Each structure stands twice: as structure tokens, then as C-alpha cells.
Amino acid sequence: xxxxxxxxxxxxxxxxxxxxxxxxxxxxxxxxxxxxxxxxxxxxxxxxxxxxxxxxxxxxxxxxxxxxxxxxxxxxxxxxxxxxxxxxxxxxxxxxxxxxxxxxxxxxxxxxxxxxxxxxxxxxxxxxxxxxxxxxxxxxxxxxxxxxxxxxxxxxxxxxxxxxxxxxxxxxxxxxxxxxxxxxxxxxxxxxxxxxxxxxxxxxxxxxxxxxxxxxxxxxxxxxxxxxxxxxxxxxxxxxxxxxxxxxxxxxxxxxxxxxxxxxxxxxxxxxxxxxxxxxxxxxxxxxxxxxxxxxxxxxxxxxxxxxxxxxxxxxxxxxxxxxxxxxxxxxxxxxxxxxxxxxxxxxxxxxxxxxxxxxxxxxxxxxxxxxxxxxxxxxxxxxxxxxxxxxxxxxxxxxxxxxxxxxxxxxxxxxxxxxx
Amino acid sequence: xxxxxxxxxxxxxxxxxxxxxxxxxxxxxxxxxxxxxxxxxxxxxxxxxxxxxxxxxxxxxxxxxxxxxxxxxxxxxxxxxxxxxxxxxxxxxxxxxxxxxxxxxxxxxxxxxxxxxxxxxxxxxxxxxxxxxxxxxx
Numbered sequence: 001x002x003x004x005x006x007x008x009x010x011x012x013x014x015x016x017x018x019x020x021x022x023x024x025x026x027x028x029x030x031x032x033x034x035x036x037x038x039x040x041x042x043x044x045x046x047x048x049x050x051x052x053x054x055x056x057x058x059x060x061x062x063x064x065x066x067x068x069x070x071x072x073x074x075x076x077x078x079x080x081x082x083x084x085x086x087x088x089x090x091x092x093x094x095x096x097x098x099x100x101x102x103x104x105x106x107x108x109x110x111x112x113x114x115x116x117x118x119x120x121x122x123x124x125x126x127x128x129x130x131x132x133x134x135x136x137x138x139x140x141x142x143x144x145x146x147x148x149x150x151x152x153x154x155x156x157x158x159x160x161x162x163x164x165x166x167x168x169x170x171x172x173x174x175x176x177x178x179x180x181x182x183x184x185x186x187x188x189x190x191x192x193x194x195x196x197x198x199x200x201x202x203x204x205x206x207x208x209x210x211x212x213x214x215x216x217x218x219x220x221x222x223x224x225x226x227x228x229x230x231x232x233x234x235x236x237x238x239x240x241x242x243x244x245x246x247x248x249x250x251x252x253x254x255x256x257x258x259x260x261x262x263x264x265x266x267x268x269x270x271x272x273x274x275x276x277x278x279x280x281x282x283x284x285x286x287x288x289x290x291x292x293x294x295x296x297x298x299x300x301x302x303x304x305x306x307x308x309x310x311x312x313x314x315x316x317x318x319x320x321x322x323x324x325x326x327x328x329x330x331x332x333x334x335x336x337x338x339x340x341x342x343x344x345x346x347x348x349x350x351x352x353x354x355x356x357x358x359x360x361x362x363x364x365x366x367x368x369x370x371x372x373x374x375x376x377x378x379x380x381x382x383x384x385x386x387x388x389x390x391x392x393x394x395x396x397x398x399x400x401x402x403x404x405x406x407x408x409x410x411x412x413x414x415x416x417x418x419x420x421x
Numbered sequence: 422x423x424x425x426x427x428x429x430x431x432x433x434x435x436x437x438x439x440x441x442x443x444x445x446x447x448x449x450x451x452x453x454x455x456x457x458x459x460x461x462x463x464x465x466x467x468x469x470x471x472x473x474x475x476x477x478x479x480x481x482x483x484x485x486x487x488x489x490x491x492x493x494x495x496x497x498x499x500x501x502x503x504x505x506x507x508x509x510x511x512x513x514x515x516x517x518x519x520x521x522x523x524x525x526x527x528x529x530x531x532x533x534x535x536x537x538x539x540x541x542x543x544x545x546x547x548x549x550x551x552x553x554x555x556x557x558x559x
Contacts, residue, residue: 132490144517145491150488157481157506160482232499235483281507282514283461
């Protein structure tokens with residue numbers, strides 16, 4: 001394969017997001033306005049929205065979740081951007097990452113200099129059964145769903161294959177959940193601002209208040225192993241292995257590298273971009289990792305001219321705990337079969353050798369599916385500019401990576417970002 | 422020889438007759454399940470429908486306590502979970518199927534590599550009632 005690269009450089013010069021969570025009083029456009037205004041405030045030298053030339057919106061299924069299709073022009077109008085071209089990009093949970101890539105390609109082509117990328121999903125208006133049905137349409141509805149698969153079920157099946165192949169401890173999954181909740185507790189945009197220990201304490205307090213027997217979990221692992229506290233969803237995925245149903249909006253401003261200094265003295269450059277597709281789970285040679293993620297990662301590394309050892313931190317698609325473990329191997333941070341050990345030994349914690357999901361990840365930050373891939377960029381932006389607050393990584397990180405997966409791995413998109421100063 | 426077509430709905434027509442079909446590429450021999458019109462390996466459009474003999478092994482599985490609507494309607498839920506898995510057929514292709522006759526209340530006793538044989542399970546009501554693919558321990 002010929003080396004793929006942008007015909008000209010692309011930089012991020014602004015990034016903002018709404019809080020992620022459940023917001024019954026607000027619609028998707030309200031969440032996007034919140035994200036857009038925050039993004040505008042992060043452009044160091046100011047942004048005149050009239051300079052924005054095109055809008056790419058990552059959104060999985062506003063037509064199912066809000067009974068509103070054709071969302072991009074509506075949202076564009078709501079932030080005052082008509083008549084610029086506005087389009088919705090859909091690749092299931094990878095919609096946001098793919099929208100980012102399409103926007104970057106549009107700038108790299110020379111067509112536009114200033115492009116807005118959005119990520120948006122409003123999922124909580126529907127009852128949970130209907131949310132599950134809507135998400136299921138991202139799988140093969142002719143052959144996978146009729147068999148009885150659900151999204152937690154796909155990742156659970158991959159977990160059984162992974163645990164069996166590498167004789168791994170299922171406790172590694174709990175460690176991912178505990179770590180991501182620790183990080184999410186430091187992120188004011190996160191849906192879950194609580195550590196697992198906080199959740200245990202509040203459950204104990206509630207039991208005591210109601211005069212019920214107070215559970216005697218001695219630590220987080222014991223709590224997570226208790227089906228009363230952490231019920232089965234799709235074995236071996238329990239409630240705390242699963243990312244939540246969320247509402248959220250994200251806005252990121254991309255510009256051509258040559259004009260980036262008009263907006264900021266500290267742009268973040270997109271130095272690598274990769275994307276791949278795949279068939280259903282049954283079509284793959286392996287069930288213990290995601291081939292499209294390996295392919296997308298290799299493309300991004302090749303374009304950037306670097307390898308996994310050059311990445312200081314990553315935001316990976318932890319829709320389920322097993323997905324984070326597989327991602328850390330698919331991206332080359334750890335050898336095959338070693339990701340679970342790395343999760344258990346703290347190598348992916350903020351003070352570990354490969355910090356993963358400092359934002360709290362999809363698990364704790366929330367997973368408004370079409371917004372998640374763009375939300376990852378906000379964390380990279382903050383970490384690389386040193387504005388991540390209490391969860392800021394030490395040592396002035398220089399390169400961050402985002403990994404966004406659609407479905408059970410039918411789409412994966414990877415980006416590498418770099419600070420230069 | 423079978424009289425089924427390569428189009429995708431035929432999979433369930435065959436299943437209605439308790440038959441599991443797929444396709445073989447006449448150029449490279451690649452076997453697909455369900456059947457395809459274009460080979461995913463060599464891109465040839467010369468494919469023939471084949472019938473699998475219904476033997477395989479369990480490659481991956483889950484036990485679902487929070488079912489989608491169509492499974493909830495069939496009676497499954499937290500108190501009555503079901504197993505669904507990926508089965509590697511002895512001919513090489515893989516399929517998704519409900520796994521019957523395993524201990525869903527003790528999922529850790531279900532083993533990857535368990536030899537399985539094909540069966541079917543009927544779900545749905547009235548006109549939507551039809552046979553779905555299932556496997557059970559051999």
C-alpha cells in the first residue's frame with residue numbers, strides 16, 4: 001500500500017463539549033449550542049463563525065433517538081452557520097471519529113481552510129428497550145440480532161474468546177472499570193463523577209437509611225463481583241463493564257496548518273489518520289481482537305512516521321471494559337495477551353507507562369454514541385495544552401492518540417495528534 | 422445439490438426446512454455462511470450454494486440477562502437468561518446462533534471448544550413466528 005498522507009497539514013485550534021449525561025429538558029441542538037460556545041471560547045485569538053466553511057456532524061441515529069433525521073443542517077442553522085454545507089456522517093459509534101477524518105480530508109484536499117466538526121447524540125428520550133433496539137441496528141440485523149445478540153453480548157463473546165485464548169483473569173475487566181471511574185471523577189464533563197468506592201459508599205448509606213442489611217464489600221473488586229451490586233448484563237459483561245446511555249454534544253474546529261497561527265500560537269496538529277472496515281464478527285479470522293483497529297492504527301502510525309512507543313497517552317473506545325484491553329493490544333501498546341495484565345498492574349493508569357482514557361473514557365465520561373469519537377479529541381486537546389486540571393498528565397505530553405470503534409469492529413478510525421513548541 | 426438461491430433471505434427459507442446453507446467460491450474454494458454472491462476473499466462472483474452438515478464447535482459466547490425486545494417477547498430475561506454464541510462449523514465458516522441445553526445459570530461451566538450440533542428454535546407469534554438457528558451440545 002502506498003503511504004497515505006494529507007496533501008496539506010490540518011490542525012485543531014478549538015475544542016469544546018457539553019456535559020455528558022441525561023438531560024430530559026434539552027434536545028440535541030441545545031447540547032450542540034453548549035459545545036459550540038465552549039469551543040469558540042477555546043480559540044485563543046478568537047473565532048468569527050462566519051469564517052467556518054463547512055460542517056461535518058458525527059451522529060449515529062437522531063432519526064431513531066429523537067425522530068429527527070437530516071440533523072446536520074438543522075444544527076448548523078441553530079449555531080448560525082447556514083448556508084455552509086452541512087452533512088451528517090454515520091458509522092455507528094465511530095460516527096464522530098469518521099466525521100473528524102472527513103473534515104480533515106476536506107481541508108487537506110484544499111477545498112476548505114476552516115471546518116467545524118460536531119459529534120452529537122441525544123439517547124435518553126427513549127425507554128431503555130428502544131435504545132437497545134436502536135443500537136442493535138448498528139449490527140447485522142439479518143443474521144446477528146435474530147440469533148439473540150445484543151451489543152453487550154458481542155463484546156461479551158469477544159471477552160470469552162480473549163479470556164480463553166490468553167488464560168486471562170476476568171478481574172482485569174474490573175480494573176478497567178475502577179480506573180476509568182477514578183479518571184471520570186476528575187472530569188467535570190463526565191456523566192459519572194464518582195469513583196467505584198464512592199458508589200459503594202452511597203449504596204451502603206442507602207441500605208442503612210432504609211434499615212436493610214448493609215452490604216459488606218471489603219473493596220471495589222468484591223463489590224464488582226457481587227451480582228447484587230453489579231448485575232449481569234451479558235456474561236461476562238456486568239453493569240459496571242458497560243458504558244452508559246448518554247446525551248452529549250462536542251465541537252472541534254479544524255483549520256489548514258498554514259493558517260493555524262491566525263487562531264492560536266499553540267495548535268494541535270493531526271499527524272496521523274487511519275480508518276478501516278470489516279464484516280460481522282462471524283466473518284473475522286479472530287474473535288479476541290479487532291482487525292479493523294489494527295489496520296486503522298497501522299495506517300495512522302505509518303502516516304505519522306512513528307510507532308506506539310511514541311504515543312504519550314490515548315483515548316480508546318471502551319464501550320465495554322474488554323474493548324479497552326483489546327484496544328491497548330490492537331494499537332501496539334502491549335503485546336497480544338498482555339493487555340489484561342497491564343490493566344491489572346496499573347500500566348494504563350494516569351501514572352502508568354501508557355495512560356489510557358484519562359477523561360474517564362466512554363465508561364465514566366459517558367457514551368453519546370455519535371459524539372464519543374469527537375469527545376476523545378477534547379481530552380487530547382486539553383492534555384496536550386496542559387489544561388486538563390486535576391487529571392493533567394505530568395511531563396508535558398507531546399502526542400496523543402484517539403481510537404474510535406463502530407459496532408463490534410465493522411469500523412475503526414484512529415487519529416494521532418501532536419503539540420509542537 | 423440444493424435448489425436455494427444465493428440471495429440473503431434464502432438462509433431463513435432453508436432454516437425453515439431445518440437446513441443450514443452457505444456458499445462455496447467456485448474459484449478459490451472459500452466457504453461463506455450465510456451464502457454470498459461475491460467471494461469476500463478473491464472477489465469472484467462464481468459461487469454455489471452449499472448445505473452444511475450442522476456440526477461445529479463453540480468459538481465464543483455470552484449469557485444475556487438483558488434481552489432485546491424480540492427475545493423478551495420469547496420469554497427471556499434476567500430470571501430466564503439465554504446463551505447466544507459464535508459457532509465454527511466443521512466446514513470452516515462461522516455462524517451466530519442461540520446455544521441450547523447449556524447451564525445458563527452457571528456460565529463459567531460453558532466451555533469454548535464444546536462440540537455442537539445444529540438444531541432450530543421457533544420464536545415469534547402468528548405470521549412472524551419462524552425458525553431461528555440454534556446449536557446444542559453434541
